[in-house]
Amino acid sequence: MAEREENIPDDIPMVMRMARLAALQKAGQLLSAEEAELQAWLLQDPAHQQWLQQLTEPGKLSAMLSSYEAVNDAARDALQQFHRNNLKDISSIEAPVGRISSFKRWWVAASVLLLVVAGAYWWSTGLLNQPISTDQAKLTKDIAPGREGAVLTLADGRQVVLDSLNNGVVATEHGATVTLSNGELTYEVPLVGKDTSARAFNTMSTPKGRQFKLKLPDGTNVWLNAASSITYPTIFTNSERKVVITGEAYFEVAEDKKKPFIVDIDGRANVEVLGTKFNINAYTNEPVLNTTLLQGSIRMLQGGKAAILKPGQQLQISSAGMKLTDQADIETVMAWRNGLFRFHNDPLDLVLRQLSRWYNIEIQYERGVPDILFSGELKRDLTLSQSLDMLSEMGVHFRMENRTLNITQ
Numbered sequence: 001m002a003e004r005e006e007n008i009p010d011d012i013p014m015v016m017r018m019a020r021l022a023a024l025q026k027a028g029q030l031l032s033a034e035e036a037e038l039q040a041w042l043l044q045d046p047a048h049q050q051w052l053q054q055l056t057e058p059g060k061l062s063a064m065l066s067s068y069e070a071v072n073d074a075a076r077d078a079l080q081q082f083h084r085n086n087l088k089d090i091s092s093i094e095a096p097v098g099r100i101s102s103f104k105r106w107w108v109a110a111s112v113l114l115l116v117v118a119g120a121y122w123w124s125t126g127l128l129n130q131p132i133s134t135d136q137a138k139l140t141k142d143i144a145p146g147r148e149g150a151v152l153t154l155a156d157g158r159q160v161v162l163d164s165l166n167n168g169v170v171a172t173e174h175g176a177t178v179t180l181s182n183g184e185l186t187y188e189v190p191l192v193g194k195d196t197s198a199r200a201f202n203t204m205s206t207p208k209g210r211q212f213k214l215k216l217p218d219g220t221n222v223w224l225n226a227a228s229s230i231t232y233p234t235i236f237t238n239s240e241r242k243v244v245i246t247g248e249a250y251f252e253v254a255e256d257k258k259k260p261f262i263v264d265i266d267g268r269a270n271v272e273v274l275g276t277k278f279n280i281n282a283y284t285n286e287p288v289l290n291t292t293l294l295q296g297s298i299r300m301l302q303g304g305k306a307a308i309l310k311p312g313q314q315l316q317i318s319s320a321g322m323k324l325t326d327q328a329d330i331e332t333v334m335a336w337r338n339g340l341f342r343f344h345n346d347p348l349d350l351v352l353r354q355l356s357r358w359y360n361i362e363i364q365y366e367r368g369v370p371d372i373l374f375s376g377e378l379k380r381d382l383t384l385s386q387s388l389d390m391l392s393e394m395g396v397h398f399r400m401e402n403r404t405l406n407i408t409q
Helices: 014-024 032-044 046-056 062-071 073-087 100-124 348-359 382-394
Strands: 149-153 160-163 167-172 174-180 186-187 201-206 211-214 221-224 228-233 241-252 262-266 270-273 277-282 289-296 298-303 306-308 314-318 321-325 340-347 364-367 373-379 400-401 402-407
Touching: 014 032, 014 046, 032 046, 073 373, 100 241, 160 289, 201 211, 270 277, 289 298, 298 314, 306 314, 306 321, 340 348, 348 364, 348 373, 348 402, 373 382, 382 400
Parallel strands: 186 211, 241 262, 364 402
Antiparallel strands: 149 160, 149 201, 167 174, 174 186, 201 228, 211 221, 221 241, 228 241, 241 277, 262 270, 270 298, 277 289, 289 314, 298 306, 314 321, 340 373, 400 402
């Protein structure tokens, strides 16, 4: 336990009274005489003002209480006993009669008790000046993992939020029937003889914290990772089947030797296939564009250069050019499709970019990116705080502010 600073008086009764006044002030129930008493005490010492600021700042109180309980196993029992003893008689809070209505009395009492316990503990332990972070306490409001969901943009510009719909027909697009069924969007091609001369394009996009599966009009299955998109015609009528993607997508392409399947990676490169299984990772905030072949054969085209991939190979495109790897780490590449994060000597910023997309959070580095490498697996169905436990174990210090993860080390 940290030593108490010399300029902090060991006057717990006074601190408890000031905590009570601070709670009444926050509830708008403080009398003028009590307001003057509180202000006079705050002016006595800058430490008093800092204490009150910590005590009343949103989120700080819960974090302080969490740290308070973590100091000693007995603290939890003591806290519960304190609440039981004091809640037996609300009048012990000394709230002036007539100042609070009956329906507010319990709320004010609870506020006072929390402030008293946290404020007195924080004062007596001298931990006031120590930063509160998730290294010391769990996130005050945890963030759930990502889930199935996407936004479908129709040919006329209308947008449909798919995770808010029940199973059924979503739209009819130039003869193609768009149907949502158990988390998968499918396109039913019209009967032979129906006019399909007019082409229309749809776009499926997954925001941060979402992933989704799509079956294209030709029967090709596509899985989109978070923060990704795919644009495609509602009916493949030309001599080729061409789609445009951003972010990350896994394809299982339906075979059609008469109509090659082409993936335009947002104008950065093209993939040409007949029937195969492959994954493309093309996030713009990643230094390398990775295309990994699991089955079949594909040809990559970029800047006048071409490369043909065999199963198990990965082609990397960066500012340095193309690089072909013969034995790709397929388990790591496909981890997201299997409900996992998988790392192998990966730098911290790469790890956090993946977490950022899945949990829909922002990342900030206060002192640059720590030089730490990560290896291991994490389930994608964990909450954010559960995933961040890994960072703590590796010595990374951080704090959470709303949806921004600040790396303080």
